[in-house]
Amino acid sequence: MNDSVNICCTYSFLSFVVCTNSFFFQGSLFIFYSTYYISQRKPIMGEAENRPHAILIAYPLQGHVIPSIHLAMKLASRGFVISFVNTESIHHQIFNAQSLKDENIFAKARNSNLDIRYYTVGDGLPRDFDRSLNHDQFMASLLHVFSAHVEELVHKIVHSSPPANCLIADTFFVWPSVIAKKFGLVNVSFWTEPALVYTLYYHMDLLRMNGHMGFNDNREDSIDYIPGVPSIEPEDLMSYLQDTDTSTVVHQIIFKCFQDVKAADLVLCNTVQELEPSIVSALDAEKPFYAIGPIFTPGFSQSSVPTSLWAELDCIHWLDSKPNGSVLYLSFGSYAHVSKHEIMEIASGLLLTGVNFLWVLRPDIVSSDDNDILPEGFSDESRERGMVVQWCNQIEVLKHPAIGGFFTHTGWNSILESIWCKIPLLCFPLLTDQFTNRKLVVDDWKVGLDINKRLKISRKDVAAKINELMSGKSRNELAKKMNRLNKTLQNALTDEGSSEKNLNQFIHDLTSLISKKCRVD
Incomplete structure (x- = not known):
């Protein structure tokens, strides 16, 4: 035969x-x-x-x-x-x-x-x-x-x-x-x-x-x-x-x-x-x-198979120096673009809050030809409480106890990873499925907040939503809903x-x- x-x-x-x-x-x-x-x-x-x-x-x-x-x-x-x-x-x-x-x-x-x-x-x-x-x-x-x-x-x-x-x-x-x-x-x-x-x-x-x-x-x-x-x-x-x-x-x-x-x-x-x-x-x-x-690597640990398209900077030592739940993680994914105006408003909003933050700004986030995208003096003003990197290992970051919230483009991988780590979300959808994902997170499951998608993004709105996510009245309710959702994923x-x-x-x-x-x- x-x-x-x-x-x-x-x-x-x-x-x-x-x-x-x-x-x-x-x-x-x-x-x-x-x-x-x-x-x-x-x-x-x-x-x-x-x-x-x-x-x-x-x-x-x-x-x-x-x-x-x-x-x-x-x-x-x-x-x-x-x-x-x-x-x-x-x-x-x-x-x-x-x-x-x-x-x-x-x-x-x-x-x-x-x-x-x-x-x-x-x-x-x-x-x-x-x-x-x-x-x-x-x-x-x-x-x-x-x-x-x-x-x-x-x-x-x-x-x-x-x-x-x-x-x-x-x-x-x-x-x-x-x-x-x-x-x-x-x-x-x-x-x-x-x-x-x-x-x-x-x-x-x-x-x-x-x-x-x-x-x-x-x-x-x-x-x-x-x-x-x-x-x-x-x-x-x-x-x-x-x-x-x-x-x-x-x-x-x-x-x-x-x-x-x-x-x-x-x-x-x-x-x-x-x-x-x-x-x-x-x-x-x-x-x-x-x-x-969720299709994760076993134990939700760093995969033995490399997947990152950019070199990952080790942020763990910096996160170790911050109190538990005090750091806002910001990342807008691996492909979608953000306008320079939006980056400026988000950066200015961050400065208004006083919150610790880790911000991933990949080299081509605005354009492959424009790397000067942050407001003048931003690095000096945020030096004591902020870290800006081109890329990092997101799973390792979200697992860290210092992380208290995730300002995200609302990509599906990011949502599943956040739920697994019980991190509440601030949704800033940019294109394609992200607007629909936002509905699930904010309206259906109630484990996140969103930047007003009907209006142009403003630094005041950014600051208000960050403060609400990290320390506002809704934080405890978000945490309760996130714990329930996390159990759903774990049990599955x-x-x-x-x-x-x-x-x-x-x-x-x-x-x-x-x-x-x-x-x-």
Whole structure:
């Protein structure tokens, strides 16, 4: 029998065993994979051929790469062979920022017997091209060019040993269904943002049909017809759904990728079922949808796999010198831009408060060509209580007892990390899903405050909100709600938690689909 027949038979048998035996045996099988394949001994010859082999392709933005890497490690610890694909640009940013000695960013993980193979692929642009400054050209390349490079690489991996039998691709890619079908792979879509954002994109046809999207005079009344969503205001939609011009390259990507995802076999989502129960249930009724978040590195510690695109400055010694809960952490993510006026107003507001702060201002936060963005004299005035860095390890910072609040762009990774560390949020959404994430944090879960999004940001408003977050009357209530939310995340990752059960169910369902494809092929 050739290799492909052997694999098909193996998966047929595994599917039969999992489907026909008790839940207890199924759980034991998963525990076996989890514990055995992270052990220190070498796998027995031939074992790799009996495991699922997933090609996992991360969207080339740091906020997507981080959960993709953590997903790869989680699945590899369950016995998967993972072929992880980064773009050459992302790889070289990570490699240079971390001064790595090994080209394989998963080198340490592989030393722990996690079978993760690492590949890089061109995105259609020169390596040194400034993708942040030239956003539209970057997106156009991902829309029109990237798939050709991916297809060539997938062809190579499919014919490796063991042959790949599953494609896990970020939902924002526009081509997964075509490539999965061509190579006979199970098509898994990986959504790195909340389920609320997914379902709003997924039901864009309803928004358009009801006049809430795509018109010069979009309706301004509440939206109450999206399955699983009781109600949402138009101003809380993602920025791209609020735009009147929907002809941009980003809109083309959104329209096409959410048409493509309708052909996916399974969808993984980096959320927790208890955080968005009605939405997850409604989505699961349409297509198998698994809430498996938060997808963190084990123990919420610093990952053995480097992910940062910038060199990280060690801030821990400085934080050690500050009282518990006294430091405001400010960071606006890895990609979005802030205007110079907004930076000036935030800086001036900080000076008005007297609060200790750690502020991450990456080199291109305003523009790749403008590094002089703080008010004159700001460094001198804040020297005793403030620290400004280009980048840091956010997890290590949020875990530190000196941190008392997080002034954030409201990115989803930052929200999940803050909840895990019980840090209340001051929300300053900038673009895309961040406006919708703000609704969850401030309106639904009530674990944060927001800068008035309807008005231009002002230093007085910034100062008032910072004081309220760090020492105001609402601080105790925010802390109570945050403690409850933290328990929800913690419980989801226990052996009997929803995310753990959903991951087990995903592995079971994926194995069955692989077996079926083998029999058909």
